Each structure stands twice: as structure tokens, then as C-alpha cells.
Amino acid sequence: xxxxxxxxxxxxxxxxxxxxxxxxxxxxxxxxxxxxxxxxxxxxxxxxxxxxxxxxxxxxxxxxxxxxxxxxxxxxxxxxxxxxxxxxxxxxxxxxxxxxxxxxxxxxxxxxxxxxxxxxxxxxxxxxxxxxxxxxxxxxxxxxxxxxxxxxxxxxxxxxxxxxxxxxxxxxxxxxxxxxxxxxxxxxxxxxxxxxxx
Numbered sequence: 001x002x003x004x005x006x007x008x009x010x011x012x013x014x015x016x017x018x019x020x021x022x023x024x025x026x027x028x029x030x031x032x033x034x035x036x037x038x039x040x041x042x043x044x045x046x047x048x049x050x051x052x053x054x055x056x057x058x059x060x061x062x063x064x065x066x067x068x069x070x071x072x073x074x075x076x077x078x079x080x081x082x083x084x085x086x087x088x089x090x091x092x093x094x095x096x097x098x099x100x101x102x103x104x105x106x107x108x109x110x111x112x113x114x115x116x117x118x119x120x121x122x123x124x125x126x127x128x129x130x131x132x133x134x135x136x137x138x139x140x141x142x143x144x145x146x147x148x149x150x151x152x153x154x155x156x157x158x159x160x161x162x163x164x165x166x167x168x169x170x171x172x173x174x175x176x177x178x179x180x181x182x183x184x185x186x187x188x189x190x191x192x193x194x195x196x197x198x
Contacts (some may be wrong), residue, residue: 007029007030007033008105010025010032011025011026011029012025012027013025013037014028014029014183016183021075021076030038042158053065055067056088056106057069057071058107058151059072059106059130060082060103060104060105060106061088061105061107061108061123061126062088062091062104062106063088063091064113070084071091071095071103071104072103076101076129077103078101078102078103079102079103079135079136080102080135080136080137080138081102081103081136081137081138081140082102082103082104082105082130082131082136082139082140083100083102083103083104083105083140083141083142084104084105084107084127084140084141084142084143084156085104085105085106085107085142085143085180086106086107086109086110086143086144086180087108087109087181088106089181090106090142090144090180090181091104091106092181093180093181093183093185093188094142094180094188094192095189096185097119097185097188097189097192098189099188099189099192099193100140100192101155102138102140103144105123105126105127105130106123106142107123107124107127108121108123109121109122110122110143110144110148110149110151110152111148111152111155112148116165119155121155122152124156127137127139128159128163131160131163131165136165137165137166138165138166138167138168139156139160139165139167139168139193140168140169140170140195141153141156141157141167141168141169141198142169142170142180142191142192143169143180144178144179144180145177145178146177146178153169153198157169157198160177161198166197167197167198168195168196168197168198169195169196169198170188170191170192170194170195171191171192171193171194171195171196176186
């Protein structure tokens with residue numbers, strides 16, 4: 001059966017989203033087709049606002065509506081500790097625990113030579129600049145506990161220790177191969193409290 005071109009285009013675009021296959025994209029497209037025009041308009045506006053109004057913090061790389069995120073601009077945060085994470089979504093997961101009061105730094109990925117991701121592809125140079133220009137006493141590594149996250153943690157620990165900075169990592173309360181983003185608050189909170197020095 002031939003699918004109408006606008007429907008097929010919608011399916012193709014929706015299936016580009018993470019975890020959305022062709023069948024799920026078809027269901028979503030049909031749902032939107034049946035929805036009221038104002039509901040679809042609200043969704044379109046929300047997506048456009050997301051792209052137009054959200055930026056990345058110039059200091060840490062977190063999601064923000066301003067040049068500096070709320071965490072970096074908050075004078076009550078402990079400025080002597082920086083938690084290094086893979087993606088901004090990891091900051092959201094850690095903040096939900098209410099167990100951490102320091103600053104963050106988003107790497108924007110992890111080392112993955114098979115995919116051509118080297119240290120120059122990550123937001124590492126700006127971390128070094130922050131360490132040189134601010135009174136940072138500790139770097140807390142909170143990368144996902146998979147092979148790439150472990151390799152990145154080891155690399156970062158070596159580089160940072162050579163600069164005289166204390167390096168620790170969140171405790172091993174997270175499952176191997178799991179994503180920080182999907183862990184529950186209690187597990188992440190316990191891992192932060194029981195972090196260990198590398």
C-alpha cells in the first residue's frame with residue numbers, strides 16, 4: 001500500500017529520534033494526524049523554542065537559557081570541586097539526588113577510537129583552562145561505567161593528577177554497562193557519597 005507523502009515524511013523524520021523505529025514513528029505520526037490542530041501547534045512551538053532558546057553554558061557545557069547556566073552562576077555552589085560528566089543529561093540525574101553541591105563540566109562524549117573520538121573531540125581543553133584559572137581542589141569523575149567511560153576516566157585521571165589536582169570518581173554503585181541518565185536517584189546519591197580517589 002502506498003503511504004501518502006506527508007505521512008511518509010513524518011514517519012521518516014520521527015524515526016530519526018532515539019529509540020523510535022519505523023513502527024513507533026508510524027504510531028506517533030497517526031496520533032499527531034488525529035490530534036487537534038492546537039495540540040500539534042503547541043508541540044511544534046515547544047520543539048522550535050527548544051532549538052531557538054536553549055544554549056549550552058559557556059563555562060561548563062550544561063543546558064541553559066542564558067550564556068551561563070544556573071549552576072555556574074549560583075554563588076552558593078562549592079567552586080572547589082568540579083564533577084565531570086559525559087552529557088548534560090547526566091547533570092539532571094545527579095542534581096535530582098540533592099547530594100552534590102559543586103560545579104560541573106560536560107565532556108560531550110567519551111574516548112572511542114573505533115568511532116574516531118579522540119581527546120580533541122571532547123570538551124577537555126576548557127576543563128584544563130578552568131583548573132588553571134579557578135581554585136579547583138578536586139575533580140570528581142562521573143562517567144558511565146562502560147568500557148569507553150572507564151578508558152576516559154583513566155586518561156583524565158592521569159592528565160589531571162599530573163597537574164596536581166585531586167581526582168576521585170563516584171563509587172561503584174552503578175551497574176557496568178548502565179547509563180547514569182537512567183539510574184535511580186538513590187543509586188546515584190549513594191555513589192556520590194561513597195566516591196573514591198583514583
